[in-house]
Amino acid sequence: MQIGHLADLHIGATRWRIQEVAEDVREALEESFEILEREHVKTVLISGDIFDEPSPGNTHVIWAINFFRRLVRDKEFEIVVIPGDHDVPGGRDETAVDLLYAALSDITGGRFISPPTIYKWNGWRSLNDLVVKVGGSPGAIVAALPYVREFRDQRQKTYRTLLNKLKALLQGVHGPKILMAHFGLEGFTHPHDATLQPQDIPGVFDYAAMGHIHKFIIDTSQSEAVIAYPNSLVPLALSETRSRERGPLIVDLSGDAPHVQQIRLTRQRVHHVLESDIYSLPENLRKALMGTPRHGEKKPIVHVILQVGETIPAGKKLPKLIDELEETFNVIIRIAKRKRVTSQRGAIVLDMEKNATPREVEIAVLKSLLKKSGEHADKVAELLLQLKEAVLNLQGQDLERGVDRIAEELLKPEYASYLGLKPDKRSTLEGWLG
Numbered sequence: 001m002q003i004g005h006l007a008d009l010h011i012g013a014t015r016w017r018i019q020e021v022a023e024d025v026r027e028a029l030e031e032s033f034e035i036l037e038r039e040h041v042k043t044v045l046i047s048g049d050i051f052d053e054p055s056p057g058n059t060h061v062i063w064a065i066n067f068f069r070r071l072v073r074d075k076e077f078e079i080v081v082i083p084g085d086h087d088v089p090g091g092r093d094e095t096a097v098d099l100l101y102a103a104l105s106d107i108t109g110g111r112f113i114s115p116p117t118i119y120k121w122n123g124w125r126s127l128n129d130l131v132v133k134v135g136g137s138p139g140a141i142v143a144a145l146p147y148v149r150e151f152r153d154q155r156q157k158t159y160r161t162l163l164n165k166l167k168a169l170l171q172g173v174h175g176p177k178i179l180m181a182h183f184g185l186e187g188f189t190h191p192h193d194a195t196l197q198p199q200d201i202p203g204v205f206d207y208a209a210m211g212h213i214h215k216f217i218i219d220t221s222q223s224e225a226v227i228a229y230p231n232s233l234v235p236l237a238l239s240e241t242r243s244r245e246r247g248p249l250i251v252d253l254s255g256d257a258p259h260v261q262q263i264r265l266t267r268q269r270v271h272h273v274l275e276s277d278i279y280s281l282p283e284n285l286r287k288a289l290m291g292t293p294r295h296g297e298k299k300p301i302v303h304v305i306l307q308v309g310e311t312i313p314a315g316k317k318l319p320k321l322i323d324e325l326e327e328t329f330n331v332i333i334r335i336a337k338r339k340r341v342t343s344q345r346g347a348i349v350l351d352m353e354k355n356a357t358p359r360e361v362e363i364a365v366l367k368s369l370l371k372k373s374g375e376h377a378d379k380v381a382e383l384l385l386q387l388k389e390a391v392l393n394l395q396g397q398d399l400e401r402g403v404d405r406i407a408e409e410l411l412k413p414e415y416a417s418y419l420g421l422k423p424d425k426r427s428t429l430e431g432w433l434g
């Protein structure tokens, strides 16, 4: 038999104030179930973080109810869900997943199953409530562990206890056994995000349908169970934008060991991460977008790491420039972060703050190169600019005279000391050279 495995849907998620992210989640979920239907997979496990928040907003809840109702009633899917950390509120309120269950549990056709949340189970339910038989006959046994909102040490204990009890309960039971859980495992995520070790997953399970870590992971090396994380459906953090390994896992439980396959989503929005200063942004953007396949009409999202000068990070011109670039390139641009650089380019941004003229910008650049500020630095920069213009204007008859005059100015004691030259009575170029 084959089962589908999804996790970390995050319905209702927006990120970076970009509304399109929520649309991407819906579309990715729709495509996932199109794939599963096409592959004749009727049993689907969703391992937590169904919604992005415990109170996702009525619009998203209604969308989810309608979406899952259609799948269960019309397409006869059998869907098992558990709440993840994003679904479970503080305190003892019901989760939005409980709400889904309340709306969908008595629908006929397929089935919508969600185990009771742990605190209820602690209070008055039995362990058997966490165990579901799926896939008809012979089918498979699913032990579905909801996320428990407790401090990590306590959560560790709770899960260890539950896993031990489930192990005892399921030992000797025939047929494939699956664990559904939503937490991080050591070695696959940051140490502070890991609740248990992979070895804690009892070998009584053939497959651990995990959620929580937004990465595509299949591990067969550390437990007798095949441990799998399907990845989130869309990138939800800057660090997640690189991966395109997203889509439902299809797990074949017919053989001796589970065989896992990821069917990649084809309609994923393109994300670019681009480091640039403000002046090179149009050109860098053009290069980054060159030859990138566009999926349908989805505008790529460009995350810009903006190189800025030493003191002032932003520029008033920036929002206008971004508007223009979004229009020109048909993309969505966000400034992901500002990165301080000490280069000449960085200094430019410093002056953008004042809507600087190109000349003011050049002076700022020169001052940053001189590593000086104040009136003298202004004058030195001004003189250097004149020098540059004189050199550029090679046609001019009085080039030599012009350069001489500027050099003489620069060699005056007040500037010379500024340039790190020794002041000298000989304040002519010839005097210095001679």
Ligand SMILES: [Mn+2]
Binding pocket: 008, 049, 084, 086, 212, 213, 214, 232
């Ligand atoms: Mn998640």
